[in-house]
Amino acid sequence: MNAVVIIGLMLSLVASLMIGYGRIFRTKDTIREESKTSGSYNMKEAHHRLVETRVAQACAVLLAAGFAMQLVGNIFFES
Numbered sequence: 001m002n003a004v005v006i007i008g009l010m011l012s013l014v015a016s017l018m019i020g021y022g023r024i025f026r027t028k029d030t031i032r033e034e035s036k037t038s039g040s041y042n043m044k045e046a047h048h049r050l051v052e053t054r055v056a057q058a059c060a061v062l063l064a065a066g067f068a069m070q071l072v073g074n075i076f077f078e079s
Contacts, residue, residue, distance in 0.1 A: 002077045008069030015062035022052030 017024075034045040 002073050004073030004077050005070050008066045008071075008073060011062050011066030011069065013066075015059040015066060019056050019059040019063070021055050021059075022048065 030044075030048065034042060034048060036042060036044070
């Protein structure tokens with residue numbers, strides 16, 4: 001395998017793991033804080049969802065870049 005394909009695979013792997021960041025790395029304290037509400041709004045939950053959304057958006061870009069690098073590596077740098 002060439003370096004371009006390997007880098008693309010690593011980008012895709014990291015991105016796919018990080019997409020689940022909000023669910024995979026959630027601590028018990030975070031869950032406890034998110035379950036508390038004041039009326040119908042919880043500041044902690046809103047913040048966590050915003051961070052989770054931003055991370056997922058960045059990871060989607062990384063995932064697409066990783067797949068594109070694999071494609072380019074296989075088409076143009078095939079040995």
